[in-house]
Amino acid sequence: MKWFKFYEDLHGSFRIYWRAYGGWSALVRSPYLFLAIVFSCLMFPYWEEAWWQVALNTISNLLGFSIGGYAIWLAIGDQKFTDKLAGPGRDNGKHSPYITVNATFVHFVFVQLLVMLTALLFQAWIPEYNGSVYIQIGTVTWFLSAIGYTLFLYALFMALAAAFTVFRVSQWYDRFIAFEKKTKG
Numbered sequence: 001m002k003w004f005k006f007y008e009d010l011h012g013s014f015r016i017y018w019r020a021y022g023g024w025s026a027l028v029r030s031p032y033l034f035l036a037i038v039f040s041c042l043m044f045p046y047w048e049e050a051w052w053q054v055a056l057n058t059i060s061n062l063l064g065f066s067i068g069g070y071a072i073w074l075a076i077g078d079q080k081f082t083d084k085l086a087g088p089g090r091d092n093g094k095h096s097p098y099i100t101v102n103a104t105f106v107h108f109v110f111v112q113l114l115v116m117l118t119a120l121l122f123q124a125w126i127p128e129y130n131g132s133v134y135i136q137i138g139t140v141t142w143f144l145s146a147i148g149y150t151l152f153l154y155a156l157f158m159a160l161a162a163a164f165t166v167f168r169v170s171q172w173y174d175r176f177i178a179f180e181k182k183t184k185g
Contacts (some may be wrong), residue, residue: 047149
């Protein structure tokens with residue numbers, strides 16, 4: 001029974017993250033996904049080759065940095081400020097700003113893990129021929145490479161999304177401190 005509880009907890013956490021992120025509508029309307037698609041089309045010759053090698057090298061470093069940055073976000077900050085951001089859901093059914101910011105970081109890490117798993121699958125299943133990667137095995141591989149490379153670029157653009165999220169929080173904090181100073185003095 002405890003085994004199933006773990007899956008229920010995981011599913012519940014994933015559902016909360018996905019709703020706080022904005023779900024499919026936020027993903028489809030994301031300017032970062034749009035940029036990833038545009039750049040993927042522009043870089044067509046590159047993802048036709050062994051794109052997964054660059055993805056694995058890049059994402060493994062980015063993932064460690066992202067998890068470290070996420071831990072720092074959770075660990076530091078003014079408690080009064082955090083209390084203002086956190087709390088029960090808003091009257092309109094949306095999540096608190098604290099949960100929304102956390103959902104952005106979780107999405108960033110989640111996309112990076114998807115890229116890493118996709119790249120590992122490509123590395124395992126695309127055959128090698130005479131020391132070079134043999135890609136000419138059909139439209140399916142070409143299509144999957146397009147998706148994989150676009151996902152890789154999306155993960156890179158999500159770094160920008162995470163940076164803007166931190167910047168937005170710093171603006172909130174700046175206004176919070178200004179308000180605190182104004183009310184004290």
